[in-house]
Amino acid sequence: MANREIARIFLEMADMLELQGVQFKPRAYRNAALSIESLSEDISSIYSKGGLAALREIPGVGESLAKKIEEFIRTGEVKSYLKMKKEFPVDLEALGAVGGIGPKKAMRLYRELGVMDLGTLEKAAKDGKIRKLSGFGEKSEQKILSGLGFAKSGIGRMPLAEAGALASELVHMLEKCGAAEKIEVAGSYRRGKETVGDLDILVLSSNPEGVMKHFLSMYPGSSTIMKGGKRSSIRLSSGIQVDLRVFSADEFGSALMYFTGSKEHNVGMRKLAISKGMKLSEYGLFSGKKKVAGRTEGEVYKKLGMDWIPPELRENSGEIEAAGKHSLPKLVLHNEVRGDLHCHSEWSGDASGSLEGLAKMAQSLNYEYLLISDHGGPEVRIVNGLDEKKLRKQMAEIDRLNRKLEGITLLRGVETNILKDGRIDLPDSILRDLDIVLASIHSNFSQPPQTITKRIISAMENEHVDIIAHPTGRLIGSRPPLQMDFGEVLDAAKRTGTSLEINCQPGRMDLDSQHIFSAKGKVPLSLGSDSHSPSQLHLMKFGVLNARRGWCTKKDILNCLPLKDLRKKFGF
């Protein structure tokens, strides 16, 4: 899809324009890039249907950028971009990752010292050349050197689950201080983003000094990045940055809103406030000098004529408009999920836990049903996939347990493999007798996009396949998503009545929230914890967050159906 490529070009152009000190254009390019990235339709097909006029319908795209998009679609390149790139051969992304270096400083380092990337930056700093530039000094050089160490260490964003563990530890330690009346973890963690870069912690307290002192002494191995009266940042020995801010009660709501973000949502909200003759900051909503809201988030949104927006939606992708029209979706809740549609037992080679143990755990989560979907078929040898004979044995065991168990029903399923040519790894003779069949790709990840698309579609065309599990196959931080035409996959899913999974494993989060958003309303989505031990059934909460980030209501989610409706739907 050209969307991603064009967005990347515009983002890079924005950086290069900023580097030249150009005003306002960078923002225009970034706005356009963001809205192009969030389009669900392929931009080339928008263009082929409606030409330049259709491109200009995209928010943030005007005459000039529409022409650049047209040029890219027709020729595969944008001349003004290539020209700029030649003029400023600087790896701004890498340099920007070093704290303290922004576009302006990067420009001066390039012009005066020839710094283009981390390597040339390190050399200039070690040679003591940076301290000699006017506007820079010894401290700047020192800061760059320590920032370089961090940038090269490759500590990026951590998975949400890991952030959650750290967040509760931090909150627990802060509570001990005694001066904190309320503690909230904000930032992308609160928005339920699949990965979290750093932790933003807000504390309500009338004793900021006490809180700060306590905070700075909590982790002996950490280093202080910034220290102020009401805000400080530290870097833990693990490399994770933690920001702490202290606010009073009358500003806590606006502060929480502000530090929950996203940045784009905040910018949108501030613009909206201005359009209503007000001003919004972390200290409150102001009409002239008079503060009209700030104590709670709800109060601020309400004064702006809007409904409260769940943090998961705060990406400025339509939620501000919807909240103004009181038409936000009623997002699915964890307790509306009536069962889990993907889990493994000790029958699979790679999982632990008996069927009964899983059932007990599911019961404790108030589920009505649990789909047992162990690996089936010979392809993935390492997990010892079940063959037809073993599956029949497991089905009999499930039937026996169901007669004994009360309040919970185990469903007879399998997670089988989509072979490289799109065939299914188990014969129809067993597939037709199972309640629900999941199929997923476990091999040959680097086929060309057309092949992958066809492969998934032909799996969906098998009438016994009910759900495609972890459809893009990505592993966050280690394996990129399968390249496919997602629009075509959606059409085929709709045509064949196949569902797509929202896999809840923190390392997968697959489908991701953008895919979920474009699939919602077209095909039913299923939540699967993909747990490999009974305790992993809890991972459902991460999938629910992702579904919420994709604007899903309970109607969009298969496992919000009661068992009898699920039976009807799948005919078992």
Place this chain on the structure above:
DNA sequence: GCCGTTTTCGGCCCGACTGTTTTCAGTCG
């Protein structure tokens, strides 16, 4: 370069901290 329930021209988000300054620009969130 984009955009318009006060504008087709004149705006474009806000505040704190840092390091370098001798009153402020750049960076960050």
